[in-house]
Amino acid sequence: MATRLIFTxxxxxxSEAEYRMDGASVTTRFSSxxxxxxxxxxxRREGLPPMSEAHVLVTPxxxxxxxxxDLRREWEGGLVVKRAPKGGTAEELWxxxxxxxxxxxxxxxxxxxxxxxxxxxxxxxxxxxSYLKAARAHFxxxxxxxxxxxxxxxxxx
Numbered sequence: 174m175a176t177r178l179i180f181t182x183x184x185x186x187x188s189e190a191e192y193r194m195d196g197a198s199v200t201t202r203f204s205s206x207x208x209x210x211x212x213x214x215x216x217r218r219e220g221l222p223p224m225s226e227a228h229v230l231v232t233p234x235x236x237x238x239x240x241x242x243d244l245r246r247e248w249e250g251g252l253v254v255k256r257a258p259k260g261g262t263a264e265e266l267w268x269x270x271x272x273x274x275x276x277x278x279x280x281x282x283x284x285x286x287x288x289x290x291x292x293x294x295x296x297x298x299x300x301x302x303s304y305l306k307a308a309r310a311h312f313x314x315x316x317x318x319x320x321x322x323x324x325x326x327x328x329x330x
Contacts (some may be wrong), residue, residue, distance in 0.1 A: 204288035
């Protein structure tokens with residue numbers, strides 16, 4: 174089981190802001206840096222698994238932006254850049270769904286930062302994650318019932 178941070182990054186310049194949570198504060202242009210710090214602090218306090226992966230969804234325009242290079246410099250390793258469409262058409266929305274789905278494994282703990290990003294990408298990311306959680310839980314439950322019926326110790330005999 175991995176703990177994955179998924180967030181989006183647009184191409185527009187960002188101003189520094191102060192982010193606060195649980196008495197801690199972080200001043201940065203990138204909300205995802207604050208999200209990572211706040212999660213890591215909480216994980217240490219509560220014995221949660223540490224953040225193992227961070228994925229930033231970027232459009233082709235963002236890939237060319239100096240903002241992405243700034244984020245890479247400030248991130249200090251472990252950042253996976255994933256190209257994603259803007260989501261302006263039905264086809265692009267499905268492609269965005271598939272990109273996010275490819276990042277999530279069964280049993281993962283997801284941390285979503287929907288603070289910034291282009292157009293509807295942050296909200297679509299949230300909806301996809303919610304859908305995957307529900308759909309995979311339903312699939313697991315159905316699979317357990319099928320496996321249970323095939324077992325000698327099945328309560329469904």
